[in-house]
Amino acid sequence: MATAAVTGTDDIRTRAQTALARCGADLAGYKGDAITARTPITGAALFGLRADTPQDVDRAVEGARTAFRTWRTTPAPLRGALVKHLGHLLTEHQQDIADLVTIEAGKIRSEALGEVQEMIDICDFAVGLSRQLYGRTMPSERPGHRLMETWHPLGVVGVITAFNFPVAVWAWNTAVALVCGDTVVWKPSELTPLTALACSALLDRAIAATGAPAGLGQVVLGAADTGERLVDSHHVPLVSATGSTRMGRAVAPRVAARFGRAVLELGGNNAAVVTSSADLDLAVDAAVFAASGTAGQRCTTLRRLIVHEDLADPVVDRLTHAYRQLPVGDPFQAGTLVGPLVNEAAYTRMRETLDRATADGGTVRAGGERRLAEAAPGAYYVRPAIVRMPAQTAVVREETFAPVLHVLTYRDFDEAIALHNDVPQGLSGGIFTTDQSEAERFLAADGADCGIVNVNIGTSGAEIGGAFGGEKETGGGRESGSDAWRSYMRRATNTVNYSGRVALAQGVDFSR
Numbered sequence: 382m383a384t385a386a387v388t389g390t391d392d393i394r395t396r397a398q399t400a401l402a403r404c405g406a407d408l409a410g411y412k413g414d415a416i417t418a419r420t421p422i423t424g425a426a427l428f429g430l431r432a433d434t435p436q437d438v439d440r441a442v443e444g445a446r447t448a449f450r451t452w453r454t455t456p457a458p459l460r461g462a463l464v465k466h467l468g469h470l471l472t473e474h475q476q477d478i479a480d481l482v483t484i485e486a487g488k489i490r491s492e493a494l495g496e497v498q499e500m501i502d503i504c505d506f507a508v509g510l511s512r513q514l515y516g517r518t519m520p521s522e523r524p525g526h527r528l529m530e531t532w533h534p535l536g537v538v539g540v541i542t543a544f545n546f547p548v549a550v551w552a553w554n555t556a557v558a559l560v561c562g563d564t565v566v567w568k569p570s571e572l573t574p575l576t577a578l579a580c581s582a583l584l585d586r587a588i589a590a591t592g593a594p595a596g597l598g599q600v601v602l603g604a605a606d607t608g609e610r611l612v613d614s615h616h617v618p619l620v621s622a623t624g625s626t627r628m629g630r631a632v633a634p635r636v637a638a639r640f641g642r643a644v645l646e647l648g649g650n651n652a653a654v655v656t657s658s659a660d661l662d663l664a665v666d667a668a669v670f671a672a673s674g675t676a677g678q679r680c681t682t683l684r685r686l687i688v689h690e691d692l693a694d695p696v697v698d699r700l701t702h703a704y705r706q707l708p709v710g711d712p713f714q715a716g717t718l719v720g721p722l723v724n725e726a727a728y729t730r731m732r733e734t735l736d737r738a739t740a741d742g743g744t745v746r747a748g749g750e751r752r753l754a755e756a757a758p759g760a761y762y763v764r765p766a767i768v769r770m771p772a773q774t775a776v777v778r779e780e781t782f783a784p785v786l787h788v789l790t791y792r793d794f795d796e797a798i799a800l801h802n803d804v805p806q807g808l809s810g811g812i813f814t815t816d817q818s819e820a821e822r823f824l825a826a827d828g829a830d831c832g833i834v835n836v837n838i839g840t841s842g843a844e845i846g847g848a849f850g851g852e853k854e855t856g857g858g859r860e861s862g863s864d865a866w867r868s869y870m871r872r873a874t875n876t877v878n879y880s881g882r883v884a885l886a887q888g889v890d891f892s893r
């Protein structure tokens with residue numbers, strides 16, 4: 382099934398202008414020809430925008446540093462008041478930001494609204510956190526001494542984000558960083574500048590309404606070189622970078638060279654195991670969303686399904702059937718479940734992956750073909766693909782950022798875990814089973830080696846309350862909930878002597 386037509390570029394442009402204006406963003410100051418804001422719905426250009434120069438980036442960092450001097454001593458619960466206001470504005474403008482997410486990233490309506498919901502939720506979380514930035518008090522080994530730790534703001538946080546979560550990742554970082562007393566300079570993806578300008582306008586409004594220091598949240602537009610300027614700045618103690626492993630490989634050594642901190646959220650190659658005891662209705666339903674939702678353009682997208690050999694045929698048949706029913710088309714149209722790929726390069730990579738998988742002995746069981754090429758020749762809609770693979774070959778071990786699900790089989794459970802872990806990435810994994818010992822083994826130290834490990838849930842769609850991130854080439858960073866806030870602060874260990882005597886640790890005697 383595919384919807385017949387797509388929204389026209391003029392309508393999309395008007396919708397973008399309306400959403401930007403409602404949020405308070407003014408494009409006039411950003412006119413230029415360095416960046417083109419496009420929509421994957423038609424593939425057409427919407428607006429030409431300027432990029433920030435290296436000097437602009439330096440100025441933004443300087444402005445954020447100046448704001449930090451005031452912000453770091455503002456009591457954390459008052460910092461929370463700013464984030465609370467931002468959450469209210471996001472609630473008021475949920476439809477507007479969601480419109481821009483659909484326009485720039487091609488997300489279907491419920492996913493775009495869901496992404497903004499995630500922003501609202503992390504604001505709520507951060508407001509609560511603003512009263513819970515706890516340090517510990519430890520028993521001192523010396524009489525008349527107190528030993529404790531305090532957490533202090535770090536400084537300017539450089540946030541670099543990817544096109545596929547154009548606003549939620551900014552909010553995860555910004556809401557938490559702001560209550561931690563940091564200030565933020567954001568370099569959004571060059572593919573999603575409009576969503577960034579709208580969010581930045583909402584933050585400016587929240588700053589003005591709450592009397593927080595101007596300049597504590599800044600946005601700089603541009604491509605990799607703009608990001609590099611931020612990465613290299615000695616005035617940015619923490620760089621939180623989300624994107625491909627290729628990007629992380631470039632960013633990590635540069636931050637390390639100046640002894641900065643990095644939170645890296647990089648590529649995934651996520652797998653789910655379907656064991657012989659699995660509830661197949663549940664497993665297939667969950668796999669369809671995890672593998673084809675967001676047109677396969679989530680870092681947590683399900684890319685590998687590792688099925689017990691006795692179930693492989695029925696599972697693939699059911700998946701193939703479900704894939705045939707998936708409505709592919711204009712993400713603004715009600716009923717669409719699979720929107721467009723972000724651009725032609727993504728489509729080319731998908732085709733190359735399918736060719737390589739076939740050359741390795743794989744059989745394409747569903748999808749892979751382009752849709753709506755006549756209605757939208759500049760856009761890249763595809764039917765999500767399922768490939769049955771004889772082995773986990775090189776192409777399966779890479780992340781292709783498109784909806785390609787590789788199906789592999791296993792005979793015994795250890796083999797399933799070995800296949801699951803035998804990729805360079807370590808973001809998200811899942812198991813479908815009704816056998817508790819299999820579930821526990823998957824969650825255990827010798828089980829799945831990812832940062833996110835689920836039972837009877839697909840690999841995508843994490844909640845904000847947990848820490849988000851992955852191991853190995855996914856970068857090791859953690860953002861969002863739980864205690865991820867600690868990356869945004871510096872810890873001081875304090876010992877206070879109220880005994881009136883010098884007492885040395887470890888019983889050292891230095892008496893003269």
Ligand code: NAD
Nearest residue numbers: 543544569570605608609624625628631646647648649680
């Ligand atoms: P990308 O790596 O092309 O770009 C991401 C961001 O990094 C952009 O803002 C880009 O301008 C910037 N950038 C690129 N090279 C840089 C450099 N050398 N220095 C500084 N900045 C640089 O990624 P993309 O295509 O926008 O997004 C898709 C990728 O992101 C996928 O690999 C996906 O798995 C990953 N991703 C990971 C997570 C996660 O939390 N682990 C979340 C979303 C996306």
